[in-house]
Amino acid sequence: MKKILIATFAAVCSIFIACADNDRIITFEQLPAAAQATVQQYKAVTDVAYCAVDKDLFGDEYKVRFNDGKEMEFESDGSLRKVDYQYEAVPEALVPETVRRQIKASFPQAFIVEWGKSDWGWKAELNNKLEIKFSRRLEMRGIDD
Numbered sequence: 001m002k003k004i005l006i007a008t009f010a011a012v013c014s015i016f017i018a019c020a021d022n023d024r025i026i027t028f029e030q031l032p033a034a035a036q037a038t039v040q041q042y043k044a045v046t047d048v049a050y051c052a053v054d055k056d057l058f059g060d061e062y063k064v065r066f067n068d069g070k071e072m073e074f075e076s077d078g079s080l081r082k083v084d085y086q087y088e089a090v091p092e093a094l095v096p097e098t099v100r101r102q103i104k105a106s107f108p109q110a111f112i113v114e115w116g117k118s119d120w121g122w123k124a125e126l127n128n129k130l131e132i133k134f135s136r137r138l139e140m141r142g143i144d145d
Contacts, residue, residue, distance in 0.1 A: 023052050023063075031062055034078025039064055042072075042091050073116065082116025087127065090115050099124060102140050103132060 028036065028051050039045065047066045054061045059076035073082040083094050089111040092100060099122070103112060107126060114125035121141065122134040131144040 023054050026051050026053050032074065032078030035062055035074040038080060039072060084114045086113060096138055098138050099134060
């Protein structure tokens with residue numbers, strides 16, 4: 001019985017170790033087509049510093065980092081997961097209109113510098129360092145400062 005438990009524990013540990021850090025540099029052409037199109041629409045391909053894929057048990061995640069420090073992250077199907085423009089406004093087309101309206105109504109002087117999925121829904125970080133939480137249905141749920 002002890003041997004079975006040890007073997008099971010070792011197998012589980014091996015799986016977690018194998019999945020823990022699988023970031024691998026890839027070429028731009030290896031990104032999903034939808035991710036390539038999004039990048040090309042908002043940034044020049046020549047601005048890409050690197051592309052990476054994170055292989056996971058639940059699907060691949062892709063990251064594109066640009067020479068100016070901005071980032072985009074994508075799901076395995078190429079849909080946008082997160083965009084981080086650091087100190088500049090995220091292009092409006094990358095943020096749902098309902099979110100843009102809610103933020104403009106509540107914080108008229110602020111703009112979104114980061115937009116993406118979170119464990120509980122979505123979040124937007126504003127240039128004034130406020131983090132606005134949204135439900136999966138894009139309803140404003142809370143604020144972190």
